[in-house]
Amino acid sequence: MTIIKESAPHIRSKASVTRMMVDVLIALAPTLIFAFVVYPLKMLAFYLLSLFIMIGSEFIYVGLRNMMPNDGKKHSFKERFIYAYKGKFRLENVLTAAITAVIYTLIMPAGAPIYAFVIGALAGIIFGKLVFGGLGSNIFNPAAVGMLFAKICFGGSYPPKYVDTWYFAQPDVSAGPSPLSGSADSSLVNFVNNMGEYSPLDMVLGRIPGTLGEVYKITIIVGLIYLLIRRSADYRIVLSYLGTFTVLALVGGLSIYALDKNVNPFMFTLYNLLSGGVLFGAVFMLTDPVTSPINPPSRYLYGMVAAVSTIFIRFFAALPEGVGFSILIANMVACVLDHYEWSSSKYTWKKFLAMGLLIVIPALVTFLAIYFGGVYNGK
Amino acid sequence: MIVKTAKIKDTKNLVGRLPAIRFTEPKYIYLAMDNARCPKAELYIKEGDHVNECQVIGMRHGPFFEQPIHATCSGTFVGLEKHFHRNGKLTDFIKIENDFLDTLDSSVKTRTQEEIDALTKEDMTQILKDCASVGLGGSSFPTYIKFQTDKPINLILINGIECEPYITADHRIMLEYPYRIVNAIKYVMHAFKCPHAKICIKSKYKDIKEVYTQVLKEFEGSGIELCCVGNFYPQGWEVAMIKSATGIQLKPGELPTNRGILNLNVSTMVGLYKSIKYNMPVIKRDITITGDGIKYPKNFRVRVGTSVKELLEICGGYKHPEKDKVFILGGPMMGVSVPSDDVIITKTVTSVIVLDKTDYVENPCVRCGSCVLSCPVHLEPVQIMNAVKTLDKERIKKLEPLRCIECGLCTYTCTSKIQVTDYIRKAKMIAKL
Numbered sequence: 001m002t003i004i005k006e007s008a009p010h011i012r013s014k015a016s017v018t019r020m021m022v023d024v025l026i027a028l029a030p031t032l033i034f035a036f037v038v039y040p041l042k043m044l045a046f047y048l049l050s051l052f053i054m055i056g057s058e059f060i061y062v063g064l065r066n067m068m069p070n071d072g073k074k075h076s077f078k079e080r081f082i083y084a085y086k087g088k089f090r091l092e093n094v095l096t097a098a099i100t101a102v103i104y105t106l107i108m109p110a111g112a113p114i115y116a117f118v119i120g121a122l123a124g125i126i127f128g129k130l131v132f133g134g135l136g137s138n139i140f141n142p143a144a145v146g147m148l149f150a151k152i153c154f155g156g157s158y159p160p161k162y163v164d165t166w167y168f169a170q171p172d173v174s175a176g177p178s179p180l181s182g183s184a185d186s187s188l189v190n191f192v193n194n195m196g197e198y199s200p201l202d203m204v205l206g207r208i209p210g211t212l213g214e215v216y217k218i219t220i221i222v223g224l225i226y227l228l229i230r231r232s233a234d235y236r237i238v239l240s241y242l243g244t245f246t247v248l249a250l251v252g253g254l255s256i257y258a259l260d261k262n263v264n265p266f267m268f269t270l271y272n273l274l275s276g277g278v279l280f281g282a283v284f285m286l287t288d289p290v291t292s293p294i295n296p297p298s299r300y301l302y303g304m305v306a307a308v309s310t311i312f313i314r315f316f317a318a319l320p321e322g323v324g325f326s327i328l329i330a331n332m333v334a335c336v337l338d339h340y341e342w343s344s345s346k347y348t349w350k351k352f353l354a355m356g357l358l359i360v361i362p363a364l365v366t367f368l369a370i371y372f373g374g375v376y377n378g379k
Numbered sequence: 380m381i382v383k384t385a386k387i388k389d390t391k392n393l394v395g396r397l398p399a400i401r402f403t404e405p406k407y408i409y410l411a412m413d414n415a416r417c418p419k420a421e422l423y424i425k426e427g428d429h430v431n432e433c434q435v436i437g438m439r440h441g442p443f444f445e446q447p448i449h450a451t452c453s454g455t456f457v458g459l460e461k462h463f464h465r466n467g468k469l470t471d472f473i474k475i476e477n478d479f480l481d482t483l484d485s486s487v488k489t490r491t492q493e494e495i496d497a498l499t500k501e502d503m504t505q506i507l508k509d510c511a512s513v514g515l516g517g518s519s520f521p522t523y524i525k526f527q528t529d530k531p532i533n534l535i536l537i538n539g540i541e542c543e544p545y546i547t548a549d550h551r552i553m554l555e556y557p558y559r560i561v562n563a564i565k566y567v568m569h570a571f572k573c574p575h576a577k578i579c580i581k582s583k584y585k586d587i588k589e590v591y592t593q594v595l596k597e598f599e600g601s602g603i604e605l606c607c608v609g610n611f612y613p614q615g616w617e618v619a620m621i622k623s624a625t626g627i628q629l630k631p632g633e634l635p636t637n638r639g640i641l642n643l644n645v646s647t648m649v650g651l652y653k654s655i656k657y658n659m660p661v662i663k664r665d666i667t668i669t670g671d672g673i674k675y676p677k678n679f680r681v682r683v684g685t686s687v688k689e690l691l692e693i694c695g696g697y698k699h700p701e702k703d704k705v706f707i708l709g710g711p712m713m714g715v716s717v718p719s720d721d722v723i724i725t726k727t728v729t730s731v732i733v734l735d736k737t738d739y740v741e742n743p744c745v746r747c748g749s750c751v752l753s754c755p756v757h758l759e760p761v762q763i764m765n766a767v768k769t770l771d772k773e774r775i776k777k778l779e780p781l782r783c784i785e786c787g788l789c790t791y792t793c794t795s796k797i798q799v800t801d802y803i804r805k806a807k808m809i810a811k812l
Contacts, residue, residue, distance in 0.1 A: 001697065003706045004736050005467075005718040007801050009787030010711045011387070011544065011734070015380035015749070017742045017794045092742055136743035136795075231382045234748070289381065289747040294761055296752065340762060340774050345751050 020289075021095040023232035027223035028102050028284060034206075035213045038167045039110055043212060046117060047105045053121040054097040054104075061130045062089045096135050100125060103143035103284055106213025107277060107324070112150065120150025140331045141285050144324045151324075168207045188315050188376050192256065192263055195271050203274040214280035224283045233287035236296055240303030241282045244359060246273060248311040251363045255370035277323040278310065285323075291331045295345040298337040304358040306330035315366060316375060383752040384792040385611035387712070389544040393669045399551045399678040402693065403663060404479060408452050408684035409472035409723040410436075411464055416519060417441035420448070422473070428456045430475060431484040433659055437473070444521055446511045450475060451662040451683045453482040462686075463722045465708045467715045472723055475684075487659050495655060500526065500570045503655065510654040515664060516549075516615075516644035517709055519727040522651065525643070526570075528636040535567055535576040536624055536635075536642040539587070540608065542615035543710025546730040548665040549645050551678045553580070553587050556649050557594040563652035564603055571641065575602045578645075579624050581614065582607035612712065613755055613786045617642050631756070631782050646729075661726055666690075670707075672733035674698045687722045687731055703736040712787040739796035750789035750799055756782050760789035764802040772809055780806035 036043050066084045068075060075083075104124055108117060124146020129138040198208050206215035214220070227233040249272040253265030273279070286292065286306055293302050309329045313322030337343065342350075369375045412420040417439035424436050430450040437448035457474040464470040498506075507523040514520040516538065537560070541549040553560065564576045580587050591605045608614055608623035618629045620642065627638050635642055643651070650661035662683055669676035674695030681690065691697075697704065707714040708728050722731070750760040759778060766774040780803050789799040 001700045001702065001704060003704050003717075003719055005716050006705055006736075007798065007804075008707075008711075008713050008716070008785070009790050009800065010705055010707055010714070010716065010732075011791065012737075012739060012796060013380075013384060013387075013792050015382075015792065015794045016796070017745055017747075020380065020745070020747065020794060090740070090742075134743070136745050231380045234381045289745050292746070294746055294748045294751050295759060296748075299748075338762070340766070340777050343759060343762060345754070345757050345759060 017092055018095065020232045021092065021099060023227060023230045024099050024284070025095065025102065027226045027232075028099070028106070030219035030222050031106060031213045031216055031280075032102055034216045034219050035106060038165050039212060042110065043105070046108065046212070047101070049114075049117065050101040050105050050121045051098060053118065054101040054125045055094055057122070057125045057130060058093050058097040058134070059089060061134060062093060065134075092135060097125070100129070100142045104146050107143060107147045107211050107280065108150070110212050113154070116150045116154040119153065120146040122146075123149035136290055138290055139335060141288055141291050141327055144281075144285060144327045148324045148328070168209075188252075188256075188370075191271070191275075191314075192260075192268070192376075195263075195267065200267075200270060200274070203271065208275070211277070214277040217274060217279055220279050220283055224279075227283065227287070233283070234289070234292070234299055236299040237287050237292060237303045238282050240300040241286055241307045242273070242278075244304045244307035245278060245282075245310060247359060248307065248362055248366060249273065252311070252315055252366050252370060255367045256376050258371060259376060272314070276314075276321045281306075281323040281327055285327050286330065291334060293334045293337040293343075295343060297345070297347050297351045298334075298343065301337055301351070301354060301358065302330055302334055304355060305333045308358060308362045311362065311366065316369060380792075380794060381747050381749055381752070382792075384749065384788060385753070387544050387612045387791065390669075391545065391547050391550070393545070393676045394667055394678055395547045395550060397676075397678050399548075399555060399665050399680040400693070401680050402685070402690065403680065403682050404477065405682065405685045405689055406477055407457070407686070408450070408454070408475045408477060408682060409460065409462060409686060410448055410451065410475070410684050411723065411725055412437070412448075412459070412471040412473060413439055414464065414470075414519065414725070415466045416521075417444075417446050424456050426456055426458055430454060430456055431482045433487050433662065434484040435486075444524070446513075446521070447509065447660075448473070449511060449660040449662065450484075452477045453480050454478040463717045463719055465715060465722075465725050465728050467708075467717050472684075487657055489657055490655065495566060496569065498566075498570060498655070503566070503570045506654055506658065507651070510658070510660040512647070512650055512654055512661065513726060514644055515646035515650060515661065515726060515729075517713075517727050517729055522643070522647060525636070525641060528641075530636045531639055532571040532573045532636065532641045533575060533639040534625065534641075535564065535571070535573055536606075536620060536640060537564060537576065537578045537645055537648060538615060538617070538620055538642055539578055539580045539645040540615040540620060542581070542612045543712055543714075544612075545669050545732050546667050546710055547669075547678060548667045548729050550584065550587065551667075552649055552665045553645055554590055557590055559652040560645055560648045561594055561598055561603060563648040563655070565598070565601060566655050567641070567643070567651070568602065573602075573641075575604075577604055577606040577624055579606045579608050579620055581610050583610050612788065613784070616755065616784060616786065619755060664724070664726065664728075666724060666728055667730040668694050668733075669730065670733040671735050672697050672699065672702070672704045681724055683724060683726050685724045687724060688720060690724075690731070691720065697733065699735060705734045705736050707732040707734065712791065713785060741797055742795040744795050744797060747794050749792045749794060753788045753792045755786060755788065756784060758783055758803075760799045760803060763806045764797070764799055767802045767806045767809065770809070772812070775806045776810050778806070780810050783807065 063084045066088050068080050068083045124142045128140050128142030128145030132138040204217045228235055249269040253268035256263045257265045306326045309326035310322045313319055419440040422437045432453045434450045435447045436450050439446040454475045454477045457476050459471045460474045461469050462472050504523045504526040512522040539553050606624050622628055653659045665680050667678050677694050705716055707716050763778045763780050783803050787800050
């Protein structure tokens with residue numbers, strides 16, 4: 001027995017990064033399992049492929065980063081291998097890659113060709129994460145980077161976002177685009193036109209065209225509840241994102257209602273919340289602690305920035321979806337929010353002012369653009 | 380876990396219900412020549428001299444004040460020996476061989492109630508100065524300096540919270556000496572002409588609450604009341620205690636006396652009672668010996684200057700002697716770890732905790748923000764850590780690490796098991812340059 005000197009404190013809590021990562025995987029499990037049931041073979045192939053790519057990239061990266069320095073002597077491959085990996089490639093490296101793989105698989109369209117899927121996965125893990133220094137150092141959400149990379153590079157050659165399954169089959173091919181698919185018309189007009197096609201129940205159950213995983217709202221909400229009970233995700237981000245999104249969507253809905261009395265503004269808000277990746281992105285991608293700001297007031301602001309950019313992209317840009325891009329924009333803003341000049345865990349009147357302005361100005365812009373700007377010129 | 384950590388598993392059930400064992404007759408007594416606040420000292424006696432209990436045998440000199448050294452037993456001065464002090468340094472100790480006679484020094488005298496009633500604040504300050512009364516909660520801040528304030532005091536807060544896990548010494552002292560504590564509070568209230576006093580305890584200590592409800596019935600109308608505050612850590616920090624007990628939020632660096640509040644620890648009150656009633660310095664104190672590495676954890680009442688090794692033998696020695704240990708003086712959150720068990724109980728040692736050494740695997744920071752949420756002074760430990768890593772002095776200063784109270788919560792709560800508190804200590808050094 002020896003007595004060892006160490007610095008205070010001498011006891012630690014039980015919380016660990018491993019536990020948080022396993023929690024995220026458990027929260028993702030219902031959605032993943034449901035997607036497996038709906039698209040058995042294709043899903044399995046995609047999932048294993050992305051798992052292989054992500055963990056493999058992480059493995060190679062750890063090896064390259066911890067390469068044995070040249071000391072003039074010859075070492076066998078085994079020695080070099082042990083030097084590079086012993087104690088450095090741990091459970092955490094596998095878990096973080098696995099989370100990225102699951103999220104990436106779930107946000108990719110079911111109709112994506114295999115080469116687009118592979119290249120997107122590689123781009124996501126390498127440009128989204130490893131170039132910044134691996135776990136804990138990345139600025140952008142790797143899954144979102146991979147998905148958008150594939151979308152931008154191969155968007156033209158994509159088949160439709162969905163494929164027919166036993167769970168959901170497109171009722172009529174000529175029925176028109178999905179609630180959130182782009183067309184020559186303004187995306188807002190399209191959206192309103194398509195609201196009649198699906199009932200709210202269909203939206204909740206996921207009987208709508210969409211990606212492999214993000215359409216099953218019930219399983220996502222189960223995951224959210226689990227994450228919040230286990231405190232592995234910050235409720236502030238989810239709350240401010242969904243809250244701001246709802247308020248702005250309602251403003252949009254009311255502005256459309258002022259022009260066109262056939263549109264129910266509350267239904268419009270509900271459809272906006274339930275369509276696309278809003279819920280999935282809020283629960284599993286925005287809450288990633290690595291890419292979100294550190295202190296509570298900044299986390300509220302971060303969620304609001306993401307919500308405002310989602311609304312602006314959806315209503316006014318040519319892109320129909322916008323959650324992926326808004327997550328990347330919010331990730332960039334997170335670095336600014338963390339700057340030491342104003343970063344503080346105290347709630348000051350300036351921060352409340354910023355929060356207020358982040359709701360009032362976008363609401364005003366939304367209203368003016370829709371009512372006077374002619375963004376909504378349908379019917 | 381992205382969560383504000385405020386409650387720590389307190390592990391007080393190891394010893395909380397055990398009475399304090401009297402171990403007041405050690406063979407040798409060791410008294411520190413210097414301490415953290417007084418780096419120099421002179422001796423008034425030479426080898427072979429006989430000393431009486433409570434006799435002044437030396438004087439410690441510090442930059443702001445002087446502190447007499449009192450013998451805590453009667454016997455013969457043998458010489459100087461090196462042992463570990465509470466601050467973790469190897470220090471010279473005065474070794475006195477106990478003659479078990481307890482011959483009291485002539486300076487010890489009993490004051491009658493009339494004499495005590497006649498004492499003014501200045502008299503009391505002088506008594507406390509002569510008796511070297513210091514804060515026994517661990518700070519070793521001289522009590523008489525607190526008494527020298529010119530500001531009017533209208534509330535005295537007695538800190539019996541003991542928010543650190545494992546330690547139960549204050550708990551035992553509150554249960555066993557309620558009359559000394561309440562009488563000492565009355566003396567201080569009388570000297571300051573202060574109408575109110577509150578004894579602050581954690582609301583979960585039902586046993587203390589019962590004892591003081593009974594005792595305070597005898598002292599009705601004296602203005603002393605019991606105040607149950609929160610169970611969280613660091614509730615015992617004076618700013619948190621004042622906030623919970625009175626609702627006043629002190630500004631960083633502001634002294635409680637500015638708001639008319641004087642706060643004292645319960646152990647200090649027991650010492651203060653002896654000083655005022657019998658003109659005696661603190662010669663005995665309660666300590667807790669506990670932890671996973673101790674066979675039979677116990678509470679003790681010992682003479683100041685007892686060697687911990689003797690107490691460890693009474694506790695049955697170490698459990699799992701094959702495992703490496705961490706030897707802590709003070710609480711596990713803020714206490715000092717010493718590299719040897721050759722330690723002497725000084726006035727400010729509240730506990731000895733022996734833990735099995737655990738090695739934690741450090742992961743990269745995932746910016747979960749738990750340290751920011753938990754910090755009681757609203758700093759951002761993780762930002763300070765990143766600034767220290769890049770040695771950016773301007774950024775470190777802007778993040779105000781000097782406000783840190785080193786409570787250790789950031790390390791405790793860290794999900795990646797990073798020693799964040801160490802980085803803050805470095806930041807403090809850099810910020811002071």
